[in-house]
Amino acid sequence: MNGSPENRSSVSEFILVGLSTSEETQIFFFAIFFLVYVAIIVGNLLIIISVIVDNHLHSPMYFFLANLSFFDLCISSAATPKVISDFLRKHKTISCWGCMIQMFFMHFFGGGEMSILIAMAIDRYVAICKPLHYKTIMSHRVLTGFLLLSWVIGLIHTTSQMVFTVNLPFCGPNVLDSFFCDLPLVIRLACTDTYILELLVIVNSGFLSLICFILLLISYAVMLVTIWQRSSSASSKALSTLSAHITVVTLFFGPAIFIYAFPFNRYSVDKFLSVFYSIITPLLNPIIYTLRNQQMKAAIKRLSNQHIGSWLTP
Numbered sequence: 001m002n003g004s005p006e007n008r009s010s011v012s013e014f015i016l017v018g019l020s021t022s023e024e025t026q027i028f029f030f031a032i033f034f035l036v037y038v039a040i041i042v043g044n045l046l047i048i049i050s051v052i053v054d055n056h057l058h059s060p061m062y063f064f065l066a067n068l069s070f071f072d073l074c075i076s077s078a079a080t081p082k083v084i085s086d087f088l089r090k091h092k093t094i095s096c097w098g099c100m101i102q103m104f105f106m107h108f109f110g111g112g113e114m115s116i117l118i119a120m121a122i123d124r125y126v127a128i129c130k131p132l133h134y135k136t137i138m139s140h141r142v143l144t145g146f147l148l149l150s151w152v153i154g155l156i157h158t159t160s161q162m163v164f165t166v167n168l169p170f171c172g173p174n175v176l177d178s179f180f181c182d183l184p185l186v187i188r189l190a191c192t193d194t195y196i197l198e199l200l201v202i203v204n205s206g207f208l209s210l211i212c213f214i215l216l217l218i219s220y221a222v223m224l225v226t227i228w229q230r231s232s233s234a235s236s237k238a239l240s241t242l243s244a245h246i247t248v249v250t251l252f253f254g255p256a257i258f259i260y261a262f263p264f265n266r267y268s269v270d271k272f273l274s275v276f277y278s279i280i281t282p283l284l285n286p287i288i289y290t291l292r293n294q295q296m297k298a299a300i301k302r303l304s305n306q307h308i309g310s311w312l313t314p
Contacts, residue, residue: 111157206261
């Protein structure tokens with residue numbers, strides 16, 4: 001069936017199945033998701049503000065960490081507010097263009113965060129394996145270049161998929177078995193052959209995530225070997241920082257690989273993984289970095305004491 005204008009306009013919105021049909025369960029999910037989203041905003045903003053105002057955190061590692069927190073904020077904000085409000089609605093719908101915009105920004109910030117995680121791995125590699133040249137290599141110009149590149153990669157990543165998705169004809173079923181618009185599920189609703197686009201999504205989102213994840217694990221393995229060959233307090237600090245990086249990389253890439261590497265089978269996308277990718281990971285990232293990083297904990301404490309002191313001072 002071809003995509004005539006009449007066919008394209010026949011479906012104006014998508015129906016979201018959500019996580020549950022029980023009213024009591026939906027109220028429970030509303031409370032949980034609302035609290036988690038507030039924690040995401042507060043936790044990531046604390047990291048961003050701490051890095052900006054605290055001179056002790058003006059280093060490449062914390063520069064990338066602040067940008068990672070910004071991308072986490074954006075990824076969760078692309079879908080979570082709509083998800084939370086839908087828990088209070090009996091009929092959960094989203095317009096076609098609203099769905100396209102949601103997917104565009106989720107993949108845009110997802111691609112950007114993937115690039116930031118790679119930049120953070122490069123930063124740690126240089127710091128651990130080439131410490132004498134660290135300041136020369138990780139200059140301000142290089143940091144700016146990495147940041148700009150992450151935005152460009154995010155834009156290319158999402159545009160290369162969405163430019164084809166927005167032109168798909170939707171003229172039949174419009175029910176999405178999810179709680180937000182997910183690219184593989186939306187593509188399957190199109191009333192045309194989407195085989196090439198499905199392959200593009202698998203390569204662009206799935207296999208790309210898998211390859212990046214494997215390369216990152218290899219680079220971290222090299223860094224771990226380098227650390228184990230040394231015996232000093234600096235090495236133990238580097239190991240603690242590195243373990244936090246590895247945990248965050250696994251939390252980000254793990255669900256993404258399972259969701260997008262093999263998305264077009266006869267089963268629905270696992271909702272648990274979708275919740276983990278869009279809600280839990282942005283929450284865990286600031287927790288992991290603050291709990292395992294003494295400098296970040298000290299900076300947040302200084303920031304809190306500074307504001308408490310300013311409030312108490314008449």
